Structures are given as C-alpha cells and as structure tokens.
Amino acid sequence: MRLLLLGGTGEARALAAALHPEVELISSLAGRVPEPALPVGPVRIGGFGGIDGMRNWLRDERIDAVVDATHPFAATITAHAAQACAELGVPHLVLARPAWQPGDATVVASDIEAAQTVADNGYARVFLTTGRSGTAAFRGVDAWFLIRAVTEPEPATLPRHHRVLLSRGPYHYEGERALLTEHRIDALVTKNSGGAMTEPKLRAAADAGVAVIMVDRPPLPAGVHAVATVDEASDWVRARVRVR
CATH class of the missing domain: 3.40.50.720 (NAD(P)-binding Rossmann-like Domain)
Incomplete structure (x- = not known):
C-alpha cells in the first residue's frame, strides 16, 4: 500500500512515526517554513500544481490512500485533496485536531x-x-x-x-x-x-x-471523513492495509 500523508503538523509527524515502516508512505510538506521538522520516511516538498497536478501525481505515483493532516487553516490543499481523491476513487481521510472552545473570545x-x-x-x-x-x-x-x-x-x-x-x-x-x-x-x-x-x-x-x-477555522469540504486523533488515523490506514 502506498500512502500520501499531507503533513507539516505535529500530528502528521506522529502518524508517520506510527506507520513507518509498516506502510509505504510519502509525506508531503508545502515548503513555506524554513528548516521544517521532518517526519520519518520519504518526504516531498512543494505544491502539486492545483487539483489537476494533484490528480496526476496521485495517478502517476500509484497512491492507494491519502491522509490529510495539514494545518486546520490549510483550506486550499484540503479542498484539492478531497476533490482529486473523489474523482480518482482514492480513499481519503482528514486528521483534524479538535478546535479550541472559544469561551469568552x-x-x-x-x-x-x-x-x-x-x-x-x-x-x-x-x-x-x-x-x-x-x-x-x-x-x-x-x-x-x-x-x-x-x-x-x-x-x-x-x-x-x-x-x-x-x-x-x-x-x-x-x-x-x-x-x-x-x-x-x-x-x-x-x-x-x-x-x-x-x-x-x-x-x-x-x-x-x-x-x-x-x-474561526474554515469548514471541511462536504462529505469528507474526518477523525480527531493520530490513533484513529492509524487505525483507518491499517484497516486498509489488512483489506489489501
């Protein structure tokens, strides 16, 4: 199984560590932060070139599943991943850390x-x-x-x-x-x-x-499956490994 992990967050690094080397994964970072903290395993840095570029990359790299563990405000890449995966029929999960309770804010x-x-x-x-x-x-x-x-x-x-x-x-x-x-x-x-x-x-x-x-954080794209923890995301990936 080949997994694309859209990362750049602590949750993404923790998920990569939990799955490596059991799952063949590629972590993708946007490249906006100098000297980023890198996850274990292979890493690509930079954008995909919009929805068309992501769709082509997923197809060319024979990606079997995508986990989006980007920042909650990375709305563009989240929307592109959701659309590209839907069009290709690639299983797709969003790992979205829980929002803060605003209290008196x-x-x-x-x-x-x-x-x-x-x-x-x-x-x-x-x-x-x-x-x-x-x-x-x-x-x-x-x-x-x-x-x-x-x-x-x-x-x-x-x-x-x-x-x-x-x-x-x-x-x-x-x-x-x-x-x-x-x-x-x-x-x-x-x-x-x-x-x-x-x-x-x-x-x-x-x-x-x-x-x-x-x-307030932007809403997730309609219809996406989201979980709140690294453990839940790890279970989702491993369930697909077992199916394959």
Whole structure:
C-alpha cells in the first residue's frame, strides 16, 4: 500500500512515526517554513500544481490512500485533496485536531473581521498570532502589534506600529503570561488552530484579563471523513492495509 500523508503538523509527524515502516508512505510538506521538522520516511516538498497536478501525481505515483493532516487553516490543499481523491476513487481521510472552545473570545470569520474588531474596540496593544500571512489585514489599524511568526512577514504587509517576534512553538504558560505583561497587551488575536502546542496563550490571556479575538477555522469540504486523533488515523490506514 502506498500512502500520501499531507503533513507539516505535529500530528502528521506522529502518524508517520506510527506507520513507518509498516506502510509505504510519502509525506508531503508545502515548503513555506524554513528548516521544517521532518517526519520519518520519504518526504516531498512543494505544491502539486492545483487539483489537476494533484490528480496526476496521485495517478502517476500509484497512491492507494491519502491522509490529510495539514494545518486546520490549510483550506486550499484540503479542498484539492478531497476533490482529486473523489474523482480518482482514492480513499481519503482528514486528521483534524479538535478546535479550541472559544469561551469568552470574540469569534470572527476572517482576519479582516478580526482587524475590524480590534479597531472598533479601540484596543491599543495587540498580540497578533495569526502567522505571517495574516498581518496584511491589520495594516490600517491604529494600534501597536506584537507579531509572532515562524518566518518574517513581508514588510509591505506590516502595520505601522509593530514588533516582530520570530519564534516556533511549543509555548508554555509562564512564557506567554510574561509576554502579555511585558508588552502591556490588551487584546490577543489568534486563529482557532486547536492543539496543545500554542494553547497556553489562551489560558494566559484569560488569567491576565486580555481580550481574545479568535478567527474561526474554515469548514471541511462536504462529505469528507474526518477523525480527531493520530490513533484513529492509524487505525483507518491499517484497516486498509489488512483489506489489501
């Protein structure tokens, strides 16, 4: 059995480790993060060239099943994989880590709506953790931003008043609480990525009385089969190995 594992997340690396070498798998990374943490086994890096490119690659590489364990906000690759697999009749699974419970957070649908919420509420010092691609929506907001990202955002996308903090998780409660205090943060903007690696900022914000604005994750394509844990995904793959 040949499995394509769409990865780039901790869950994808854990799944690759659980299946290797029992299953012949190829992990695929988008290539947007420098020096990514690599899973065990063969790895390809880069895009597929849209739905047509993915469909052709799956056919040419004789892929028997696909597990999509990409980031919950990687909506384009998730949609392309779902469509290509449906057209080819290739079994397809999405491993989607559970979303955070928003609690008292203000839930918005997009970065643009998050920026408008910051402006409407007059927040002055904002901890922005939506990644390098999420900064452009905040360019016109009259506030100071502590922007945390893995890679440097494009200068043209940055708000006027900011500091960029290049960092890669996991993060811990004490460090997150110290950041909020040191920079006098009054609002945290985050995507609802879920998972434990970056969740401590939510607990720190709640304890510090910092408002939270949470961008809701995009919905999964209609009809896809999704599981929430690495164990469930591993069982799904192994069931198909046994059938073959």
